[in-house]
Amino acid sequence: MTRDVLAGRAHALIGRLADGSRDDGARDALLRDALAWQARSVAPYGRLVASRRVDPDAARSPADFPALPTDVFRWARVAAHPPGEDARVFRTSGTTSGARGAHPIRDLSLYDRAARAAARHALFPDVDRMRLVLLAPDERLAPDSSLSYMLSRFATWFAEGEAVWAWTDAGLSVPRLREALEGEAGPIALLGTSFAFVHADEALGDARFRLPEGSRIMQTGGFKGRAREIAPGAMRARLRRRYGVAETRIVAEYGMTELQSQMYETTLRAPAEARRLWVPGWVRAVPVDPDTLAPVPEGEVGILRVDDVANVDSACAIQTSDLARRVGEGIELLGRAPGAVPRGCSLAVEEALGEG
Amino acid sequence: MKGEGNEVRSRAARVAATAPALRAMDGERIAGAIGRAAAAIADPTADVGREARALLPDATGLSEAMVGWALTHQVGIATPDSLTRLARSMQPPREGAVPARGRLCVVVLSGNVFTAALRAIALPLLARVPVVAKASTREDVFPRLLARAIAAADAELGSSLDVVTFPGGTAALEDTLFAQADVVAVYGSDSTLSDVRGRLPATTTFVPHGHGMGAIWVPSDALPDETAATALAERVALDVAAFDQRGCLSPHAVWVGAAARFPARELARLVADHGLARLAGELPRGALPTEIGGAQVQWRGVAAARGELFERDGYAVSFEGPGALRLSPGYRNVSVLECLDEQDLFRRLTPLGMHLKALGVAADVEARRSLAARLPAPLAPRVSAVGTMQTPPIDTLADGHSPFAGLLRWTEVG
Numbered sequence: 001m002t003r004d005v006l007a008g009r010a011h012a013l014i015g016r017l018a019d020g021s022r023d024d025g026a027r028d029a030l031l032r033d034a035l036a037w038q039a040r041s042v043a044p045y046g047r048l049v050a051s052r053r054v055d056p057d058a059a060r061s062p063a064d065f066p067a068l069p070t071d072v073f074r075w076a077r078v079a080a081h082p083p084g085e086d087a088r089v090f091r092t093s094g095t096t097s098g099a100r101g102a103h104p105i106r107d108l109s110l111y112d113r114a115a116r117a118a119a120r121h122a123l124f125p126d127v128d129r130m131r132l133v134l135l136a137p138d139e140r141l142a143p144d145s146s147l148s149y150m151l152s153r154f155a156t157w158f159a160e161g162e163a164v165w166a167w168t169d170a171g172l173s174v175p176r177l178r179e180a181l182e183g184e185a186g187p188i189a190l191l192g193t194s195f196a197f198v199h200a201d202e203a204l205g206d207a208r209f210r211l212p213e214g215s216r217i218m219q220t221g222g223f224k225g226r227a228r229e230i231a232p233g234a235m236r237a238r239l240r241r242r243y244g245v246a247e248t249r250i251v252a253e254y255g256m257t258e259l260q261s262q263m264y265e266t267t268l269r270a271p272a273e274a275r276r277l278w279v280p281g282w283v284r285a286v287p288v289d290p291d292t293l294a295p296v297p298e299g300e301v302g303i304l305r306v307d308d309v310a311n312v313d314s315a316c317a318i319q320t321s322d323l324a325r326r327v328g329e330g331i332e333l334l335g336r337a338p339g340a341v342p343r344g345c346s347l348a349v350e351e352a353l354g355e356g
Numbered sequence: 357m358k359g360e361g362n363e364v365r366s367r368a369a370r371v372a373a374t375a376p377a378l379r380a381m382d383g384e385r386i387a388g389a390i391g392r393a394a395a396a397i398a399d400p401t402a403d404v405g406r407e408a409r410a411l412l413p414d415a416t417g418l419s420e421a422m423v424g425w426a427l428t429h430q431v432g433i434a435t436p437d438s439l440t441r442l443a444r445s446m447q448p449p450r451e452g453a454v455p456a457r458g459r460l461c462v463v464v465l466s467g468n469v470f471t472a473a474l475r476a477i478a479l480p481l482l483a484r485v486p487v488v489a490k491a492s493t494r495e496d497v498f499p500r501l502l503a504r505a506i507a508a509a510d511a512e513l514g515s516s517l518d519v520v521t522f523p524g525g526t527a528a529l530e531d532t533l534f535a536q537a538d539v540v541a542v543y544g545s546d547s548t549l550s551d552v553r554g555r556l557p558a559t560t561t562f563v564p565h566g567h568g569m570g571a572i573w574v575p576s577d578a579l580p581d582e583t584a585a586t587a588l589a590e591r592v593a594l595d596v597a598a599f600d601q602r603g604c605l606s607p608h609a610v611w612v613g614a615a616a617r618f619p620a621r622e623l624a625r626l627v628a629d630h631g632l633a634r635l636a637g638e639l640p641r642g643a644l645p646t647e648i649g650g651a652q653v654q655w656r657g658v659a660a661a662r663g664e665l666f667e668r669d670g671y672a673v674s675f676e677g678p679g680a681l682r683l684s685p686g687y688r689n690v691s692v693l694e695c696l697d698e699q700d701l702f703r704r705l706t707p708l709g710m711h712l713k714a715l716g717v718a719a720d721v722e723a724r725r726s727l728a729a730r731l732p733a734p735l736a737p738r739v740s741a742v743g744t745m746q747t748p749p750i751d752t753l754a755d756g757h758s759p760f761a762g763l764l765r766w767t768e769v770g
Contacts, residue, residue, distance in 0.1 A: 044661035051660035051667070069657030075682075076661055290649015291670075303650045319657060321650030 003041070003080060003312065006034050010110055010282070010309045017281030018117035022329075027282055031062035031307050034316045039065070041080035044072055045315045062284060066293070067305045067319035070258045073101030078258075078314045081106045090146035092257045103146070103257050106313040114261040114310040115150050116157055118280050122264035123189070123218055123251060124158050130214070132163035133180045135192025135200060141169055146257050147220065151191060158189070167196060174203050181243070187214030190243065193221040194235060201238055210244035216268060217245055220253040232335075252277075254333060258318050260310035266330060276330030282309045285331050287324045298326045301334060360522075361532045367518055368536040371486045372460040374516040378484045379457055381513065383443045384436070389513045390478050391436030393505035398432035400424070404505050408498070415497040416470050418600060419640040426599065429747050430471035434478065442751040443482040446760045453766040458538030458561075461485045461763060464530075464552060466543040466567070467495035469603040474502060475750065475759070476543060476565075477517065481506075483763045486516040488533060493521045531555055539563060539763055563762035565755060568604045568713035569683070570595070570745050573701055573727075574623070576613030578718035585618045585626055588718055591743025592690075593631025595716055597671075598746035600641050601686040605714040605738070605745050608684050609691045611701050621664065624675035624692035628666035632673065632688060641670045641688050651685035658682065659691070702732050710734050710755070716742040 009030050017023060036056035039049040045068050049056060052066045059065055072078060073092065087108050092101035105111060124130070134151050142148040155163035166177035177200060181188065188211050192200075197219055217239050230238070236247050248271035255262035263277040263285065279285045286295045287302030296302035304324040307317045323334040378386075399405040405427070412423045448454070461480035465473050473489065477499065480487040491499045499519045507514025522529045534540050534556055541563035542552045549564045556562055572592060579585055595607050610627070612620035644652065652672075659665040659674030659682075666673045671688035678694045681704060695701050705712055712735050717724045721741070728739040737756030738748065753759065 047662075048657060048660045051665050066657075066660075068661065069654040071654040071658045072661045075658050290646055290653055291644045293653070301646055303646065303653060319653050321654055323646060323650070 001033050001037050003037070006030070006037060007107060007110060007312045010034075010312050011113055013309055014110075014113050014117055014280075014282045018121065020121050020278075020281070022281045024281075024284075027284060027309065028061055030309050031284060031316055032059060032065075034309065034312055035059070035062055035065040038080065038315055042078060042315055044068070044076040044078055048072075062307050062317060063286075063295070065317055067288075067307070067317035068315040069319045070101065070256065070321070073103055073258050074099050077102070077104065079104040079106070080313050088149065089144060090149065090257045091144040101257060103314060105260070108149075110310045110312060111146075111149075111260045112153060114280070114282065114308075115153060118262050118264060119154060119158070121280070122266070122268065122278050123216070123253075125269055127187070127214070129158055129160040131161065131180075131183075131186060131188045132159040133177070133188055133190045134163055134165050135167055135172070135177070135190065135196040136165075137167045137169075138165050141167075147193065147255065150255070150262070154191065160186070166200075167192075172196065172199050172203055174200075178204075178207065181209045181211065184212075187212045187216075189216050189218065191218040191220075194219050194230070195221065197235070197239065198230060201242060204242065208242065208244065215243075215245050215249060217243060217250045218253050218264075219250070220255060252333075256318075256320065258311075258314075259306055259308045261308045263331065274327070274332075276327050276332050278330055283307065285324075285326075287326055287331070288319075293319075296325075298328075301325050304331065304333070360526075360529055364520065364522075364529050364532045365536065367520065368460060368462075368488050368533055371488050371516060371518045372536060374486050374512075375457070375459045377512060378481075378486055378516045381484060383482070383484075384440055385510065386481055386484070386513060387439035387443055388436040389506055389510035390481060391434055391439050392509040393502060394431050394434035394474060396505050396508070397501060398427045400427075404501055404508075408501050411497045411501075412470060413642070415495050416467075417642040417645070418470075419642050421639045422598075422600065422642065425639055426469075426471050431474055433747075434474055434750050438750045439478065439482065442478075442759065445751055445758065446483060446764075448766050450766070450768060453768050455483075456765045456767040457483065458485050458764065460537045461487045461539040461541060462533050462537040463487055463489045464540070464542040464544060464548070465489055465491045465495075465499060466545075466548075466565075467492045468567075469599050470495060470498040472543060473499045476541065477502060478750075479759055480539070480541070480763055481513065481516065483760050485539065485764060488518045488520060488537075490530065490533060491519055491521050493523050496521045527555065534560065541565065541763070561762050561765075566710065568711040569708070570603075570605045570607040570714035570716065571705065571708070571712060572607045572610040572716040572718070572742055572745075573698075574610060574612045574616070574620075574718040574742075575698070575723075576615035576617075579612065579616035579618040579620075579623065581618055582622075582626075585623050586630055588742060589623060589626035589631040590634070591631075591718075591741075592627050592716075593635050594743050595745040596627075596690045597632060597635040597639055597641070597688055601684070601688050601690070603746060605748070606686065607690060607714075607716060607745060608686075609681050609693055611693050611695045611704065613698075614678070614694045614696050620692055620694045621675045624664070624673045625666050627690070627692065628668060628671065628673040632671040633668060636668070636670050644687055648685050648687055652687060652689060655682065655684050655689055698727070698730070702730075705735055706732050708735065713755070714738045714740065714745050716740055716745045718742050 039046050039056040086104045088105045090103045139148045139152040164180040236250050251265045261283050266278045284307035286305045288305050290303050304320045304322045324331050396402045396404045397408050413420050463476050503519045539561045543565045545567045663676035674691045724739050
């Protein structure tokens with residue numbers, strides 16, 4: 001099995017399942033082959049596999065392989081290819097210690113295919129193109145941000161006319177945002193980070209908008225200590241009041257630097273159903289027990305493991321620290337529980353050392 | 357809220373009103389009553405001891421065996437004699453000075469090591485200052501049992517102590533309490549200390565006890581062979597396992613001198629397969645909270661990807677050569693690392709600053725004393741033998757200060 005064969009299979013699978021259909025057998029077969037290849041080709045993943053005493057050739061399903069914790073991206077290069085072949089290096093948001101995770105990307109076409117297919121299915125299922133207003137820096141301002149890269153592609157794939165970037169090198173541009181929101185040219189997709197939405201909320205004062213019918217809001221990302229934490233429900237209520245859209249038109253996106261595929265809430269496609277993340281057919285998302293790493297039963301809370309066929313050049317199995325539970329074929333993301341049990345004394349030291 | 361505020365105010369006033377009687381009390385009587393209370397809680401056959409063993413596992417998340425160990429080794433040592441010795445260590449800074457005791461000390465307890473409440477409450481009482489202890493609603497079992505046991509041992513002394521909790525934890529109620537106090541002693545994280553410090557009246561004495569961690573230093577000559585390594589691994593394991601590594605003295609890293617004849621990697625393996633394996637049976641770890649589990653998965657995964665991980669059911673030891681320290685999530689996850697020599701160790705410890713609360717050293721007391729004198733400031737107020745990091749004597753210093761520092765002032769008589 002070669003890298004190019006795996007990449008070709010990943011392209012084909014994403015293309016085939018872009019309509020929302022599922023073929024878990026084909027997905028798992030590809031993940032198994034990719035993980036076996038990565039165990040031999042990606043040094044830190046290979047060490048993890050060896051440490052867990054997994055024989056890549058004997059493993060029969062992706063579940064037989066360990067998932068690489070996201071923290072490893074902060075401490076080691078996770079890639080099968082040399083740095084000279086990097087097309088991009090996406091980096092995680094800075095921590096207080098300055099240690100940022102890095103995800104070297106060799107082949108952006110896989111990223112593009114996965115991102116486009118998921119957004120088309122969950123975020124733009126009803127329109128080919130629409131006005132885009134973006135509350136995030138574009139990729140020129142943030143060349144190592146996977147989110148900025150994705151939104152820049154959205155501007156090409158989904159924007160009607162020129163997308164409006166309301167975030168400039170000076171930060172939020174309130175005039176640009178107001179001008180875009182007050183136009184009469186049809187529905188708007190307002191896309192941005194939670195942090196940016198909070199910032200905009202504070203900057204807009206008493207201004208209220210009523211976005212045209214068919215508009216939608218996509219918010220993504222946590223707060224990363226950059227603003228006070230706001231619960232998802234409270235955040236949606238703020239957005240509804242500020243922009244005049246129904247909460248069923250507000251969609252959360254779940255993506256991370258360490259993954260090339262994204263998940264979206266099902267709200268736009270199934271407004272009457274409880275919110276959950278749609279797991280694209282080429283992604284396997286499983287909450288696991290933090291101690292045993294075995295899948296937890298449906299409805300029980302675990303930490304989310306995500307297997308993504310698009311991660312051919314790094315590690316297809318990623319272990320996050322996010323709390324989640326499985327609900328049918330979807331995932332309910334719980335984030336970090338409020339009042340989480342303190343980790344004891346080491347937490348204070350971690351704060352002091354800035355390792356958070 | 358107003359009603360709750362009034363109740364807090366009146367409870368604090370009731371305790372403060374006992375100050376004259378407490379001042380008149382004989383020190384040995386106070387030490388005797390606290391010692392009897394501690395003995396009763398440590399005694400598995402006493403009613404309060406049985407109750408402690410029944411309630412504390414749920415309240416603390418520790419296993420029943422770990423709770424029993426803590427009661428024996430940290431509560432049981434508070435004998436009347438040891439408490440009397442502790443009280444006698446309270447010396448005037450100048451001959452002839454007389455104590456100027458406050459009317460009320462408020463102690464804000466931390467939840468990570470439940471037995472810490474014993475000394476936190478005993479110190480003001482031994483200083484003959486009435487005390488109101490504010491516990492978290494989740495972990496108020498031990499302070500309440502202690503208060504009840506002290507009252508049973510000596511009802512008059514018991515009236516000088518109250519334990520309060522504020523469900524939902526409101527700052528307003530805390531402030532009401534603080535307003536009654538001459539001294540506020542806080543056990544908690546840096547952010548808790550900063551928060552409380554900023555809210556106190558200017559004339560209130562603030563006594564901070566911040567969180568931290570421990571580390572272990574194994575000089576090269578302490579590892580001559582497997583026999584020595586095996587014995588050391590047992591002692592390291594006990595320091596790590598106690599309180600499931602949630603304490604301020606719990607070691608998170610073991611640095612081994614690079615010139616040791618017995619390889620540091622093999623010590624890591626022994627700590628896992630010999631030391632922690634044995635304790636997993638004798639003193640099992642408590643349940644792992646899911647939130648901690650997320651951090652544990654990350655910590656272990658990085659260890660496996662960067663070095664070697666000796667991972668078993670309920671504990672793990674990493675070996676990452678001379679790599680940088682990564683703080684573990686606790687719950688029996690510890691790093692073994694190499695360092696060149698003592699100077700290299702100091703360089704690695706320095707960033708921890710005052711957060712390094714304890715340094716276990718695999719050397720005799722003379723060598724430990726010598727090393728303590730060379731430590732860069734301001735590090736490790738406690739340097740102890742490996743295997744005893746979690747069992748300091750009852751009269752141990754508090755962050756390098758006298759245990760009674762700040763709890764009372766002295767009046768100079770000219």
